Amino acid sequence: MPESTEGLKTRFLSLAPNGDADSLRSLLEVMPDQDAAEAFEDLEKNAQSALLKRLTSDDFEDMLPHLPAPLAEVVLQHFPQSEQREALEEMWDDELADFLQDVPEENRDRYINLLDEETKETTEELLSYPETSAGGRMTTAFAAINATMTVREAIASLNEQREDTEILARIYVLDTDQRVVGKVRLRDLTFSPRSTHVADVMQPEPVAVNAQDDQEEAANMMLKYDMMVLPVVDDEKKLLGVITHDDAMEILQEESTEDLEMQSGIAGTPDELGYLETPVLSHLRRRFVWVLGLAVLAISSGYVLVSFEHFLDGRFLLALYLPMVVAAGGNTGAQAATSIIRAMSLGEFEPSDYIAAVWKELRVGLCIGITAGLWIALLTPVVIVLLPGTADSISAYQLASIAALALVAQITTSTILGAALPILANTLNQDPAVVASPAITTVVDVTGLFIYFGIAKVILGM
Amino acid sequence: MPESTEGLKTRFLSLAPNGDADSLRSLLEVMPDQDAAEAFEDLEKNAQSALLKRLTSDDFEDMLPHLPAPLAEVVLQHFPQSEQREALEEMWDDELADFLQDVPEENRDRYINLLDEETKETTEELLSYPETSAGGRMTTAFAAINATMTVREAIASLNEQREDTEILARIYVLDTDQRVVGKVRLRDLTFSPRSTHVADVMQPEPVAVNAQDDQEEAANMMLKYDMMVLPVVDDEKKLLGVITHDDAMEILQEESTEDLEMQSGIAGTPDELGYLETPVLSHLRRRFVWVLGLAVLAISSGYVLVSFEHFLDGRFLLALYLPMVVAAGGNTGAQAATSIIRAMSLGEFEPSDYIAAVWKELRVGLCIGITAGLWIALLTPVVIVLLPGTADSISAYQLASIAALALVAQITTSTILGAALPILANTLNQDPAVVASPAITTVVDVTGLFIYFGIAKVILGM
CATH class of the missing domain: 1.25.60.10 (MgtE N-terminal domain-like)
Structure with missing residues (x-):
C-alpha cells in the first residue's frame, strides 16, 4: 500500500x-x-x-x-x-x-x-x-498525425512526439493545412493491426473552440461533450493547441469563484496567495469599491425615507412592516437574477427566449408575492399582540392589507427587475453576473419605500 | 473539414x-x-x-x-x-x-x-x-491489471477489457486483495518492450477517495492533482470504481450552482428540465421557503424600528443615513462570508486557522468601516445641500459623526459575523454556504438599527 x-x-x-x-x-x-x-x-x-x-x-x-x-x-x-x-x-x-x-x-x-x-x-x-481566452489557456504540446499514415507509422511518430506531449489520450489527425480531420484514441492504434490506415480507425471531431473565444466557452464545451481534450483553432480552422481536462476544471473553478464573488460585491481577481496570506490591504482593495458605491447609492433610500418620514407620525405601526417589504424585494430580486444568470451560463437561452424568461419571472414573482402577502396578512393579529401596546390610528386590518398589497407589488417588481437586469447586461455584452445581488438589492430598496408608502396612502385614504 | x-x-x-x-x-x-x-x-x-x-x-x-x-x-x-x-x-x-x-x-x-x-x-x-457521494458518482468500468504481468500479458488483458472500460488513459495495477499498488498509462505499455514487467513501468498512485466521502471532495482532489481518473476505494482500500474527468467537471458545476443558489436563497436541487421548461410552481417551491422565512425574520427589524420611531420626531435627518448603515452591514457581511467559504472550499483552513481567519476579518472590517465612515462624513455637507430644506434639531456635524461611527461599528460587527457564521456551521458539520448572504443580511439589519440609534443617542447626549 x-x-x-x-x-x-x-x-x-x-x-x-x-x-x-x-x-x-x-x-x-x-x-x-x-x-x-x-x-x-x-x-x-x-x-x-x-x-x-x-x-x-x-x-x-x-x-x-x-x-x-x-x-x-x-x-x-x-x-x-x-x-x-x-x-x-x-x-x-x-x-x-x-x-x-x-x-x-x-x-x-x-x-x-x-x-x-x-x-x-x-x-x-x-x-x-x-x-x-481559450488561446491563453491552451498548450501547444498536443499529439498529431496524418490521415495517410498507417497505424505502424502513426505509433512510430507518436513515440517520437511523446516526450513533448502533455496528453496522448486524444490524438488529432490533420490534413496538409493543419486542419483537424479527425481524432484517434491511443487505444484505437494500440489494438489495431499495424498495417491499417489511420483514416480507417479515426473518428470525426466536429467540436473546436476559437483561440479568441473566452475560456468559459471552452470549459462549457468540454463539460457538455464530456471531452478530455478540446482542440483550439484559428479563424482558418488551423489547429493551434489544445485545452486539457485539468485546465477545464480550473476554468470552471475560477469562473464559479468569480460569480460568487461578484454576487457578494468582491471585485477583481483573487490574490495569488491564499486567504490568510493575503494582506489586509489587498482584501480591502477588492471589497471597498462596492461597499462605498452601494453606500452612496443607499443615500437615495435615505432621501425617500426622509421625505415620507412625517407620514409615520401617529402611524407608528407602519414602521413594523417597512424593513420586511424592503428586504423581500432584495431577496426575490437576487433569486430571479441568479436563476436567469444560471440558465444563461448553461447556454439555455437564445435572445429570442428573453421575453419568455421575463414573462416566466413575472408569473413566479406574482405567485411568490401573493402567497407571501397572504401569510403575512394572516400573521398580523399575532404580530401585533407581541408589540408593546401603542396608541395608533391604524387598525390591524388596515396594516395587514397594506403589507399584503405592498409585498405583492414589491416582490413582483423586484423579480422582474432581477430578471431584466442580467438580460440587459448580456445584450450590452457585459457579464450578466456583475449586476447580480448587491446592485439589485440597493435599487429595489428605493422602489420598496415608494411602493410601501404609496399603498399606505391609498389604503388610509390620503 | x-x-x-x-x-x-x-x-x-x-x-x-x-x-x-x-x-x-x-x-x-x-x-x-x-x-x-x-x-x-x-x-x-x-x-x-x-x-x-x-x-x-x-x-x-x-x-x-x-x-x-x-x-x-x-x-x-x-x-x-x-x-x-x-x-x-x-x-x-x-x-x-x-x-x-x-x-x-x-x-x-x-x-x-x-x-x-x-x-x-x-x-x-x-x-x-x-x-x-463519491460512490454515487463512480463507474465500475475501470481497467485493471496485475503487477506480476508482463507488458504483453497486460495488453492482451486490456484488449479483452476494453469494450467494458470507460477510460483506458489510466490503468490501475492491483494486488491480490484488489488494492491499488500503482498505475500505468496506456502509453507506458504501448511504447515498452513486450517482455518488461508491469511492476517496472508502473508509477505510484497515492491519491484515492473513500466511496462514502462527498462528491465535492473527490472533485477537489482531481482539481488539485490534475487527475484524469480518481480511484474510489472502500475502508479496506479495495478499489471499487473510478471517477472520470467528465464527472469531476459536472460535480464542480453542480456545486457551484448550489453555492450560488444558496447565496441567493434558492433551496433544493434544480429541476431536471431547463429553466424555461420548469413549471412556475416548481420555481415557486424552491424559492418560497426562504422568502417567507426571511420575511418573518425581518419583522424583528420592524419591532426595533417601531420602538425607536418616536426618536425620529424632530430629528428627520437621522432617517437619511439609516438605510445606508443597515445595508452596509448586509453587504460587508456577505463579502466576509464569501471570502471564508471560498477559502474553506479550497481546503485552505485547518480548524486551528479559524481564530486567525476571524482576526483577519476583524482587521479588514475595521479598515473598510473606517474608510467608508470617513468618506460618508466628508460627503455629508454635499448630501444635506441636496435635501429639500427641513428644520431639524441635528447639525450636519452631528449627523456626519453619527454616520461615521455607526458605519465603523456596523461594518466591523457584520464582517465578524459574516466570517464567524460559516465557521460555526462548518464546526457543526453543516454546509457553510447555507448561512451565507440572505440569512446574514437579515441578522445584521437588526444589529444595524440598534447600532445606529444607540450611537445617535450618545452623540446627541440623550
Missing part, C-alpha cells in the same frame, strides 16, 4: 528543517508535486532558505508550476541563470505562460530572454492571447 | 418532421450524442412521437443518457421491453444509475428487473451509495 498523501506531507515537514538531502530528495520523488509545493509554502521563511541551500534546482523543478508566482521567483532566483533556464524550459508551455503572466513585467522579459529560440517563440505566441 | 455542431443540429431539426429514416440515421451517427439529445428535446411533442415511430430503439440508444429523465422514459416506453432492456444495458453503469435515481420509484424497480443479473448487481451496488 502506498503511503497516503497526508502522511508524505507530514514526513516532509518534519524532515525539512534538519533532514539530509538524500532522504528529502527520495521523499520529493514519491510525493505529488502539488503536495510538495504546498509543504514548501507552509515552511517558515528561514526553513525555506535552508532547504534551497541543501537541495539542487533539479529537486525544485517539478514543484515550481504549483507555487504562487512570488515564491516560485524566490526559488528560481536562488539558482544560477543556467539552472533557471533549465527549470523554465522543463515546464509545460502553458504552465510557463501562466507563471510569466503572474510575475512583474521587468522580470518577465528577463526570464523570456533566458529561453532557447523555440521555447521563446511558443511562449510569446501563448502570451499574445488574453489570459482568460 | 467536418461540419460544425450547430450545422448538424440545424440540419437535424429541419429533417426531423419529414426526413426519411436513413438520412436521419446517418445524421445521428455523426452528431455528438449531446446535440442529438438537445435537438430531440427542442422538437414539439408530436414531432417527437413521429420520430419515435420512424426510427428504431437503436437510433435512440446513444442520446438516452443525455435526455432529462422524464423524456428518456417517454422514449424507452415507446419500445417493447426487450429493446428497453438492451438500451438500458448499453448505458455506462454510472449513467444508468443516474437515470434510475431520477425516475419515480415504481418505474425504477421495473427497469432494474429488466436487467441481466450482472448489470442488476452492479446497478444496485451503485444505487446503494448516496447520490452525491
Whole structure:
C-alpha cells in the first residue's frame, strides 16, 4: 500500500528543517508535486532558505508550476541563470505562460530572454492571447498525425512526439493545412493491426473552440461533450493547441469563484496567495469599491425615507412592516437574477427566449408575492399582540392589507427587475453576473419605500 | 473539414418532421450524442412521437443518457421491453444509475428487473451509495491489471477489457486483495518492450477517495492533482470504481450552482428540465421557503424600528443615513462570508486557522468601516445641500459623526459575523454556504438599527 498523501506531507515537514538531502530528495520523488509545493509554502521563511541551500534546482523543478508566482521567483532566483533556464524550459508551455503572466513585467522579459529560440517563440505566441481566452489557456504540446499514415507509422511518430506531449489520450489527425480531420484514441492504434490506415480507425471531431473565444466557452464545451481534450483553432480552422481536462476544471473553478464573488460585491481577481496570506490591504482593495458605491447609492433610500418620514407620525405601526417589504424585494430580486444568470451560463437561452424568461419571472414573482402577502396578512393579529401596546390610528386590518398589497407589488417588481437586469447586461455584452445581488438589492430598496408608502396612502385614504 | 455542431443540429431539426429514416440515421451517427439529445428535446411533442415511430430503439440508444429523465422514459416506453432492456444495458453503469435515481420509484424497480443479473448487481451496488457521494458518482468500468504481468500479458488483458472500460488513459495495477499498488498509462505499455514487467513501468498512485466521502471532495482532489481518473476505494482500500474527468467537471458545476443558489436563497436541487421548461410552481417551491422565512425574520427589524420611531420626531435627518448603515452591514457581511467559504472550499483552513481567519476579518472590517465612515462624513455637507430644506434639531456635524461611527461599528460587527457564521456551521458539520448572504443580511439589519440609534443617542447626549 502506498503511503497516503497526508502522511508524505507530514514526513516532509518534519524532515525539512534538519533532514539530509538524500532522504528529502527520495521523499520529493514519491510525493505529488502539488503536495510538495504546498509543504514548501507552509515552511517558515528561514526553513525555506535552508532547504534551497541543501537541495539542487533539479529537486525544485517539478514543484515550481504549483507555487504562487512570488515564491516560485524566490526559488528560481536562488539558482544560477543556467539552472533557471533549465527549470523554465522543463515546464509545460502553458504552465510557463501562466507563471510569466503572474510575475512583474521587468522580470518577465528577463526570464523570456533566458529561453532557447523555440521555447521563446511558443511562449510569446501563448502570451499574445488574453489570459482568460481559450488561446491563453491552451498548450501547444498536443499529439498529431496524418490521415495517410498507417497505424505502424502513426505509433512510430507518436513515440517520437511523446516526450513533448502533455496528453496522448486524444490524438488529432490533420490534413496538409493543419486542419483537424479527425481524432484517434491511443487505444484505437494500440489494438489495431499495424498495417491499417489511420483514416480507417479515426473518428470525426466536429467540436473546436476559437483561440479568441473566452475560456468559459471552452470549459462549457468540454463539460457538455464530456471531452478530455478540446482542440483550439484559428479563424482558418488551423489547429493551434489544445485545452486539457485539468485546465477545464480550473476554468470552471475560477469562473464559479468569480460569480460568487461578484454576487457578494468582491471585485477583481483573487490574490495569488491564499486567504490568510493575503494582506489586509489587498482584501480591502477588492471589497471597498462596492461597499462605498452601494453606500452612496443607499443615500437615495435615505432621501425617500426622509421625505415620507412625517407620514409615520401617529402611524407608528407602519414602521413594523417597512424593513420586511424592503428586504423581500432584495431577496426575490437576487433569486430571479441568479436563476436567469444560471440558465444563461448553461447556454439555455437564445435572445429570442428573453421575453419568455421575463414573462416566466413575472408569473413566479406574482405567485411568490401573493402567497407571501397572504401569510403575512394572516400573521398580523399575532404580530401585533407581541408589540408593546401603542396608541395608533391604524387598525390591524388596515396594516395587514397594506403589507399584503405592498409585498405583492414589491416582490413582483423586484423579480422582474432581477430578471431584466442580467438580460440587459448580456445584450450590452457585459457579464450578466456583475449586476447580480448587491446592485439589485440597493435599487429595489428605493422602489420598496415608494411602493410601501404609496399603498399606505391609498389604503388610509390620503 | 467536418461540419460544425450547430450545422448538424440545424440540419437535424429541419429533417426531423419529414426526413426519411436513413438520412436521419446517418445524421445521428455523426452528431455528438449531446446535440442529438438537445435537438430531440427542442422538437414539439408530436414531432417527437413521429420520430419515435420512424426510427428504431437503436437510433435512440446513444442520446438516452443525455435526455432529462422524464423524456428518456417517454422514449424507452415507446419500445417493447426487450429493446428497453438492451438500451438500458448499453448505458455506462454510472449513467444508468443516474437515470434510475431520477425516475419515480415504481418505474425504477421495473427497469432494474429488466436487467441481466450482472448489470442488476452492479446497478444496485451503485444505487446503494448516496447520490452525491463519491460512490454515487463512480463507474465500475475501470481497467485493471496485475503487477506480476508482463507488458504483453497486460495488453492482451486490456484488449479483452476494453469494450467494458470507460477510460483506458489510466490503468490501475492491483494486488491480490484488489488494492491499488500503482498505475500505468496506456502509453507506458504501448511504447515498452513486450517482455518488461508491469511492476517496472508502473508509477505510484497515492491519491484515492473513500466511496462514502462527498462528491465535492473527490472533485477537489482531481482539481488539485490534475487527475484524469480518481480511484474510489472502500475502508479496506479495495478499489471499487473510478471517477472520470467528465464527472469531476459536472460535480464542480453542480456545486457551484448550489453555492450560488444558496447565496441567493434558492433551496433544493434544480429541476431536471431547463429553466424555461420548469413549471412556475416548481420555481415557486424552491424559492418560497426562504422568502417567507426571511420575511418573518425581518419583522424583528420592524419591532426595533417601531420602538425607536418616536426618536425620529424632530430629528428627520437621522432617517437619511439609516438605510445606508443597515445595508452596509448586509453587504460587508456577505463579502466576509464569501471570502471564508471560498477559502474553506479550497481546503485552505485547518480548524486551528479559524481564530486567525476571524482576526483577519476583524482587521479588514475595521479598515473598510473606517474608510467608508470617513468618506460618508466628508460627503455629508454635499448630501444635506441636496435635501429639500427641513428644520431639524441635528447639525450636519452631528449627523456626519453619527454616520461615521455607526458605519465603523456596523461594518466591523457584520464582517465578524459574516466570517464567524460559516465557521460555526462548518464546526457543526453543516454546509457553510447555507448561512451565507440572505440569512446574514437579515441578522445584521437588526444589529444595524440598534447600532445606529444607540450611537445617535450618545452623540446627541440623550
